[in-house]
Amino acid sequence: MLSMESGFGIAWCAGEDAWISLTMIRPGELWNDGNGVPIxxxxxxxxxxxxxxxxxxxxxxxxxxxxxxxxxxxxYASENLTDWRDEGIALAVDDAPGSEIPSGCILERPKVIFNARTGKFVMWFHLEPKGGGYGGARSGVAVADAVAGPYRFLHSLRPNAGVWPENVAEEWKRTLTEREEQELAALGLGGAPFPWYPREVVFRRDFEGGQMARDMTLFVDDDGCAYQVYASENNGTLHVSLLDETFTKPAGRYVRIFPGRFHEAPAVMKWGGRYWLFTSDCTGWAPNTARLSSAASMWGPWEEHGNPCLGSGAQIANSFESQPTFVLPVVGKRDAFVYMADRWRPGNAIDGRYVWLPVVFRHGLPVVEWRGAWEVEGEWDV
Structure with missing residues (x-):
């Protein structure tokens, strides 16, 4: 007998003396929480x-x-990555006068890290003010005393105002001239790949007010340092930015990586003494070909390794019809990581699906191989 409960399937096998339960992750299917409600x-x-x-x-x-x-x-909370309890709303929208997170704003890609120095849980997310489209390109920050919250909104910002990136030549560390501002404005940059992208211009435009920050992730290194990685400069360039000791503000150190390459949806993992970065191209809600990059340091230099997806031709081309959001280390397992991605449904946003797959290693590279169903407990050796 086989019983399937949404995306987390439970297979019941009749043995001689007992029933055996095997819990599976099924990417792209509906996943229910412990109350039977879709996550x-x-x-x-x-x-x-x-x-x-x-x-x-x-x-x-x-x-x-x-x-x-x-x-x-x-x-949501889980001890095994398959059975999830609904723990409620960690950060609620706020319609009070002057609120930066009212109903109708754009609040995307929330990530939470724990600060052992302060004992606080810190949430960062991509924030766009209500009614402004994607022109704000801000980062929102909230904190809580308990992991499930409630989180208290602190502030929003554009990172690294008044700070030059560490890996650009001195000749480019100057604000734009009036003519450069006019030429840049005439290009009408949005957030999609642009054939004549001005690689040494946009970050200079945003020097005083802070750098644009759209799709983002957080990463805490083994030494306790935390980083924000975000799509900046009208999505044309990624930034790697160190956070301060409280994890609530930039520390004033950042680098630009892949100027003009148009990466978004960053997700970071550390393996084999290197940092690995999964990203996507910039095609709005439509899926595209994923990218894998690596560096010996978060500060770079970073190099690209191509598409990390393994599967059919269509699955490779559109990253399993999904876009990365996070890479999760599995605690207590050796070389164990879960690649987390979203299958967006912009016409009916609540129907977006989750594509979680195990990271596997081929020829010294972490890659993601399609599986219709897989077991967390059976995937990795202890």
């Missing part, structure tokens, strides 16, 4: 804390209006 945590990330995994993500509503925030950030 609502899109563009998310997972924090492991004191024996439990905490999954934070965007709470969506139905229709196109679900692409904007109307509830907030949802959080």
């Amino acid at each position: 609502n945590a899109h563009g998310g990330g997972v924090l492991f804390h004191e024996g439990t995994y905490w999954w934070f993500g965007e709470h969506k509503i139905g229709g196109e209006e679900g692409n904007r925030a109307h509830v907030g950030v949802h959080v």
Whole structure:
């Protein structure tokens, strides 16, 4: 007999004396929480804390209006990555006068990290003010005393205002002339790949007010330093930015990587003494070919390794019809990571699906191979 419960399937096999339960992850199918309700945590990330995994993500509503925030950030808890408890809304939208996170704003890709120095849980996310489209390109920050919240909104910002990136030549460390501003404005840059992208111009435009920050992730290194990695400069360039000791602000050190290559949806893991970065191209809600890059240091230099996806031709071309959001280390397992991605449904946002797959290693590279179903417990050796 076989019983399937949404994307987490439970196979019951009749043995001689007992029934045996095997819990599977089924990418792209509906995943229910312990109450039988579909999990609502899109563009998310997972924090492991004191024996439990905490999954934070965007709470969506139905229709196109679900692409904007109307509830907030949802959080779920699990000890095994398959059975998830609904722990409620970690950060709620706020319609009070002057709020920066009212209903109808854009609140995307929330990530939470723990600061051992302060004892606080810190959430960062991509924030666009209500009614402004994607022109704001800000980072929102919230904190909590407990992992599930409630989180208190602190501030929003454009990172690294008044700071030059560490890996650009001195000749480019100057603000734009009036003529350069006019020429840049005439290009009409949005967020999509642009054939004549001015690689040494956009970050100079944003020097005083701070750098644009759209798709983003957080990464805490073994030494306790935390980094924000985000798509900047009208999505044309990625930035790697060190956070301060509280994890609530930039520390004033950052580098630009892959100027003009148009990466977004960054997700970071550390393996084999190197840092590995999964990203996507910039094609809006439509899936595209994923990219893999690596460096010996978060400060670079970074090199690209091509497409990390293994599967059929269509799956390789569109990254399993999904876009990366996070790479989760599995605690207690050797070389064990879960690649987390989203299958967006912008016409009915609440129907977005989760594509979780094990990271496997081929010829010294971490890659992602399609599986219709897989077992967390059976995937890796202890």
